[in-house]
Amino acid sequence: MALALLPAVLSRPPWPMLALASLSGWLALASVPHALLRPQICGVLAGSGFDLGTVEAALNIDAAAGLVPFWLAMLLAMMSLLLSQPIIYLWRRSLTRRRGWAIVEFLAAYLGVWMLAGPVLLALATAVRVVGQGSEAFAITVVGAVAFAWRTCPAQQICINRCHVLPRLSPFGLAADRDCLGFGFRTGMWCVGACWPPMLLPLTTDTLHLLLMPVVTLLLLKDRLAPTRSPRWLMFS
Amino acid sequence: MARTRKEVWGLGEGWNDTVLWYARGVDALQKRPITDHTSWRYLAAMHGFDQEIWRAFDYLAAGENGPVESDLMSRQCQHQTWYFLPWHRGYVAAFEAIVRDAVVKLGGPQDWALPYWNYSNTNNSRAGELPLAFAVDKLPDGSPNPLKVTRRYGADGLGRVVISAQDASLQQAMLEPEFPGKASGGTTGFGGPETPFSHLGSLFEPPNPSGVLEDFPHNVIHGAIGGFRRRGNPNAWQDNGLMSMPDTAALDPIFWIHHSNIDRLWEIWLRRDPLHKNATERVWLDGPADRTFQMPRPDGSPANYTARQMLKTEDLDYIYDDVSDPLSGETRLAARFRNLGLAAPARAASRAMEETVARPAELIGANAAPVRLEGRSIATQVPISQAEARNLAASFSFSRGLAADAPLKEPDRVFLNLENIRGANDGVIFDVYVGVPLGADPKNHPDRRAGAVSLFGVSKASQVRSGHGGNGLVKVIEITHVIDSLQASQAIDLRQLNVEFVPRQELLASDAISIGRVSVYRQGK
Numbered sequence: 074m075a076l077a078l079l080p081a082v083l084s085r086p087p088w089p090m091l092a093l094a095s096l097s098g099w100l101a102l103a104s105v106p107h108a109l110l111r112p113q114i115c116g117v118l119a120g121s122g123f124d125l126g127t128v129e130a131a132l133n134i135d136a137a138a139g140l141v142p143f144w145l146a147m148l149l150a151m152m153s154l155l156l157s158q159p160i161i162y163l164w165r166r167s168l169t170r171r172r173g174w175a176i177v178e179f180l181a182a183y184l185g186v187w188m189l190a191g192p193v194l195l196a197l198a199t200a201v202r203v204v205g206q207g208s209e210a211f212a213i214t215v216v217g218a219v220a221f222a223w224r225t226c227p228a229q230q231i232c233i234n235r236c237h238v239l240p241r242l243s244p245f246g247l248a249a250d251r252d253c254l255g256f257g258f259r260t261g262m263w264c265v266g267a268c269w270p271p272m273l274l275p276l277t278t279d280t281l282h283l284l285l286m287p288v289v290t291l292l293l294l295k296d297r298l299a300p301t302r303s304p305r306w307l308m309f310s
Numbered sequence: 311m312a313r314t315r316k317e318v319w320g321l322g323e324g325w326n327d328t329v330l331w332y333a334r335g336v337d338a339l340q341k342r343p344i345t346d347h348t349s350w351r352y353l354a355a356m357h358g359f360d361q362e363i364w365r366a367f368d369y370l371a372a373g374e375n376g377p378v379e380s381d382l383m384s385r386q387c388q389h390q391t392w393y394f395l396p397w398h399r400g401y402v403a404a405f406e407a408i409v410r411d412a413v414v415k416l417g418g419p420q421d422w423a424l425p426y427w428n429y430s431n432t433n434n435s436r437a438g439e440l441p442l443a444f445a446v447d448k449l450p451d452g453s454p455n456p457l458k459v460t461r462r463y464g465a466d467g468l469g470r471v472v473i474s475a476q477d478a479s480l481q482q483a484m485l486e487p488e489f490p491g492k493a494s495g496g497t498t499g500f501g502g503p504e505t506p507f508s509h510l511g512s513l514f515e516p517p518n519p520s521g522v523l524e525d526f527p528h529n530v531i532h533g534a535i536g537g538f539r540r541r542g543n544p545n546a547w548q549d550n551g552l553m554s555m556p557d558t559a560a561l562d563p564i565f566w567i568h569h570s571n572i573d574r575l576w577e578i579w580l581r582r583d584p585l586h587k588n589a590t591e592r593v594w595l596d597g598p599a600d601r602t603f604q605m606p607r608p609d610g611s612p613a614n615y616t617a618r619q620m621l622k623t624e625d626l627d628y629i630y631d632d633v634s635d636p637l638s639g640e641t642r643l644a645a646r647f648r649n650l651g652l653a654a655p656a657r658a659a660s661r662a663m664e665e666t667v668a669r670p671a672e673l674i675g676a677n678a679a680p681v682r683l684e685g686r687s688i689a690t691q692v693p694i695s696q697a698e699a700r701n702l703a704a705s706f707s708f709s710r711g712l713a714a715d716a717p718l719k720e721p722d723r724v725f726l727n728l729e730n731i732r733g734a735n736d737g738v739i740f741d742v743y744v745g746v747p748l749g750a751d752p753k754n755h756p757d758r759r760a761g762a763v764s765l766f767g768v769s770k771a772s773q774v775r776s777g778h779g780g781n782g783l784v785k786v787i788e789i790t791h792v793i794d795s796l797q798a799s800q801a802i803d804l805r806q807l808n809v810e811f812v813p814r815q816e817l818l819a820s821d822a823i824s825i826g827r828v829s830v831y832r833q834g835k
Contacts, residue, residue, distance in 0.1 A: 078599040081592055082506040162516040165494045166729070166829070168695060169672045237779035239516055241730065241826045244676040245695065298513050300777030 087160050091153045098150025100141075102283060144191040148184060151290045152264075156183075157298045159260055162239050163253065171249060175242075178250060179257035186261025194269060198276035212277035213285075220270035224296075226298070227304035232266035235259070235302045268293055312629045313423040315570055318441045319434055320631070320822045321425065325450055328425050329443045329457075331418045333690060335409035336456045336563050338416065344374060347383065347606035347738070351376075351561070356401065357603075358557035358770075363547055367461070369561060383604050383612065387556055388509045389767060390518040392490050392502035392594055393821075396617035397603055403626045404605035404613075404675050411608035414563025423628055425477050426570035429479040429531065429638060438473035440535070444564055445471075457563045461552045463537035465739055465814045477534050482788065483528040484579055484635075485642035487664055490589040493518040495727050495831035498525075498786050499829055500579055503588065508598040517715050517771065519784040523579070526761060528572050530739060533764035535564060536739030546821055547769060554737035556767050564655050569611035569731045574630045577623060582635040588621060593813070596651075643720065648790050650706075651798040663720045666835040671725065674698035675807070676829035683733075683823040687752065689810040690828050699804040706797050707832075721797075722832040725792045726760060726809065730826025732772040732782040738765040738823060740813040744792045745802060752810050758796075761790045763811075765823070782826065789830075 083092065121241030149218055158202045159174055167175040198212070223229050238259070275285040321328055342349035351369060355377050364370045377384035388397035406424040413422045431437035444457045464471045483500060491499025493515070502521025507514060536551030536559070543549050552562040557566050579586050593599065595618040601612045623629055643663060644654045644699060655663065675694035682688075694702070705722040726742065742760040743752040752758065763785050774780035796802035809828055817823055 078597055079595055082599045085506060092421075131338070157514050158516055164554045165516065165673075166827075167673060168698075203457065221703070234774045234780070237513065237781070239730070239781045241680060243678075244673060244829070300513065301779050303775040 087157060087164070091157060091160070095150055095153040098146045098148070098153065100285070101146035102150060104235065109174070123224055140191055140195060141188070144188065145184075148187050149288070151272075151286060151293065152187070154290070155264070156180075158237065159239070163242070163256075166242050167249070167253075168244055171244075175253045178253035179260075182254045182257025183264070185260040186265060188270070190265045194273055195276055198273050201273075201277055207281060209278040213215060213274065213281070214275050216270065216273045220274060223270040225261065225307040229267055229305060230304040232263045233299075234304070235263035235294055236267060236297070238263075256299055267296065311423050312337050312627050314480075314631050315423045315574070315628055316425050316427040316631045317431070318443075318567055319428070319431070319437060323436075324442050325421070326443075328422065329441070330450070331413045331422050332409065332425065332563070333443070333449060333455060333457050334416055334418065335412045335422075338412040339409065340456055344370075344376065347610045347612075348411075348608060352384075353405055353606075354558075354560035356386045357560035357565075358386055358555070358559040360555075363555070363557055366548065367552075367558065367561075369558075382602070383606065385669060386603065388603075389506040389524065389556065390502070390520050391509050392499065392521065392589060393505070393508060393598060393603075394502045394521055394524050395573070396594075399459060399573050399576070399623075399626070400603060400605055400615045401571055401621045402566060403549045403628070404607070405566055406628070408606070408608050416635075423569050425567055426574050426630070427564070427567045428574075428632075429473040429572055430475075430480050432475070432636070434570055438475065438478055440471040440564070441567075444478060459552060459562050459564070461550075461558075462535055462562065463539040463551045463737070464562070465534040465537050465541045465738070467537050467737075469539070471535050473531060473534050477530045478527055478563055480527065480575065480636055481645075482574065482761065483523040483644060484582065484637050485640065486522045486579075486583060487583075487642060488668075489587060490591070490594065491521060491783070492670070494671050495673060495786070495829070496668065496723065496725055496833035497788070498522060500586070501576075501792070504589075504591070504594070506593050506597065507600045507638070513779060517730075517781050517784050518777065519786045522788075523572065523575060525764075525785065525787075528568075528761050529764040529766040530557060532729040532766045533737055533739040535568070536562070536737055537739075538735060540815075540818075544820075546733075546737075548642065550735065550737045554766065558768060561609055573623075574633065574827075576813060577633050581633055582639070589617075595702055630637050637737045646720070646790065649794040649798065650721075659718045663718060663794050663835070666720075667680070668723075669834050670835040671831040672698070673712075673830050674702065674830050676827050677809075680730075681811075681825045681828060683738075683811055683813065683821070683825065684819055686816050687810060689748075690810060691827055692830055693807055694805055694807065694830060696805065699834065703804055705832075705834055720833040720835055721794075723750075723788065724793045725831045725833065726787045726789050727827075727829045727831060728763065728783075728785040728787070728825050730782040730827060731765065731768060731785060731823070732780075732826070733765055733821060733823035734769040734772070735768075735821040735823065736767060736769050738768070738813060738815075738817065738821060739763065740811045742787055743810040743812065744789050745796050746808060746810055752812050758792055759789050762793050763787065768823075799815050 092177050101125045163175045163179055200216055201212045240256055243249045274289055275282050311703050329359055339350035344351040359376045364376060388394050410422045414420055417597050429438050446455055447458055449455050462471050464468055486500040488499050489501040490504045491497045493503040498519050498521050500522050500668050502524060503518045505518055536554030538549045541549050552558045596616050602615050604612045607613050643660045647654050675692050676690045677690045702722055739762055741762050743758045746752045746755045746758045768783050770776040771778055771783045772780055
């Protein structure tokens with residue numbers, strides 16, 4: 074990319090707002106100690122050793138409640154920059170009086186899907202730590218290998234392609250609400266499908282969490298912006 | 311000294327030196343292997359390339375492959391973006407230099423320049439006919455004519471290429487006041503919508519529509535020359551003419567003299583009105599942000615360029631023999647006021663209105679369901695939001711003398727958007743009518759005709775594998791002139807618009823043409 078043109082590119086809406094949302098997420102994560110964001114998980118992992126009970130603990134309601142602000146901050150930080158295409162689409166294709174509401178509905182459904190995925194992903198990450206007797210190196214290696222393998226298989230490309238589907242939007246009334254919510258829901262589902270292994274990576278470590286997040290964010294952005302293509306096994310193509 | 315590009319019909323009806331040397335130059339380029347960056351096929355692949363289609367059309371021999379996807383120079387064509395004009399200027403100039411180099415090596419003139427085809431020339435009754443040198447089988451010496459291509463089927467599919475005066479109309483393009491437009495439902499600008507990234511970098515944004523010149527008449531001319539001919543093939547592309555599809559268009563020698571004319575129209579637009587100016591944004595002049603445009607020199611070495619270097623044809627060593635205004639000074643506002651049945655505003659008032667910055671376009675209504683285009687005529691109703699219908703009507707209030715002492719304010723412009731157009735047949739052209747009474751034949755209401763839409767590029771836009779997400783094309787057609795006429799005769803109900811699509815040839819299910827949503831936008835000042 075021509076770096077000299079970057080400021081001109083990034084000053085076009087909605088990039089400033091998306092960048093602000095992402096920055097808010099990063100600031101939230103960086104300014105609050107991990108232990109406060111994930112008290113139940115950290116406490117469980119540190120206190121009771123690494124066994125199946127740890128995984129169960131990750132799935133209980135208290136853990137889930139403690140997860141919400143942390144997970145939201147992670148999503149804000151990492152996902153905001155991926156949403157330029159649907160947000161621009163909603164803005165252009167909605168009645169003026171509905172534009173803000175259309176975007177809120179989309180984001181609510183999109184984030185709702187990711188919020189439901191959060192505990193599952195955390196349980197998975199915890200399970201990997203359990204198998205590795207708590208070793209972060211083991212967990213990162215295993216999840217990294219899964220993420221790499223996932224990126225080479227056709228299913229991931231199918232999910233990425235589906236993330237770019239821009240559906241018809243009814244202009245008026247409840248049908249408009251239904252379509253915006255449905256758009257957010259489906260985009261969220263396909264986004265989870267495409268991104269779940271790399272999103273696991275930061276969850277496998279406490280010490281390298283904030284270091285892995287920007288790496289994963291750039292990877293997700295690269296995938297999101299790459300031209301769509303026919304699903305195929307990348308290693309055989 | 312700059313070389314002069316001349317109008318092909320002005321050079322005479324049959325063969326002449328310019329066109330004969332063009333044919334010899336094309337022949338020389340066609341003999342070069344595809345791996346040579348100055349070969350006919352490589353130059354065509356820079357516009358677009360599809361291995362399957364090229365092989366089926368015998369443009370790739372057995373065992374031969376086209377350029378790989380990582381080849382920066384190939385598949386570069388810029389459409390649905392404001393880079394459309396500068397990229398094509400560089401492309402055609404590079405082609406011209408390579409052909410001239412071949413011409414000179416064959417003993418031809420140093421001042422050879424690519425001719426252009428002015429199909430809009432109202433002073434020549436034959437202007438819309440395919441120039442004869444492109445239609446005959448043999449050169450004067452009896453050898454095969456490389457300018458003749460059998461895959462040209464015309465708009466009606468019968469093989470005779472004649473561009474109608476309607477299809478060649480320059481009204482929409484020449485009267486469009488601004489170069490850069492937006493992709494938000496209103497005017498897309500003479501030169502195309504602002505996009506910070508190139509055509510293939512478009513996944514940051516939803517699909518963009520074409521600029522006004524790109525759609526009218528550029529895309530329509532592609533379809534009117536290439537067209538398609540029903541031969542019962544399972545895939546629509548097998549029946550398409552070369553000019554109908556972006557991946558094969560530049561294989562037809564007529565492509566280059568069509569684009570020479572489109573380039574000339576850019577010059578004319580700049581000269582015909584002091585308010586007509588190129589974009590000044592740095593992203594346009596020095597962009598795009600995601601790649602470099604690159605063309606081969608006659609020696610095959612690559613040369614990078616940006617729009618900044620494409621602003622003056624003299625800098626590229628050519629001029630046109632005729633850049634006079636085909637609309638004789640007509641302005642958009644004068645035409646509009648005439649349509650409204652009003653006297654043209656005074657010059658100062660007209661200037662003030664033209665210089666007022668347009669507000670962003672706003673959606674005011676859309677139809678209820680996707681539209682499948684099959685058969686000979688397809689209609690859909692577009693309900694308009696009641697509040698917006700009132701706002702739109704209010705913008706016409708000056709014409710009813712309700713604001714006689716207020717500064718003159720132009721009524722809203724109105725645009726039809728055809729969103730998520732998907733299909734398998736690029737050669738389709740259909741006419742769009744607005745406000746035809748239900749049950750009436752649209753052809754009996756020429757004043758309700760909004761324009762023609764060409765589906766040049768639809769199949770690639772519909773395919774996920776082509777890189778753009780598979781969301782199809784977006785077309786923006788200004789219907790202000792139709793709304794104005796209906797307003798003037800008070801024959802319009804702004805709460806609902808009837809929109810009808812009339813294809814030039816009957817459409818079949820196998821063409822798979824659908825429009826995701828038909829919507830209406832207004833754009834005020």
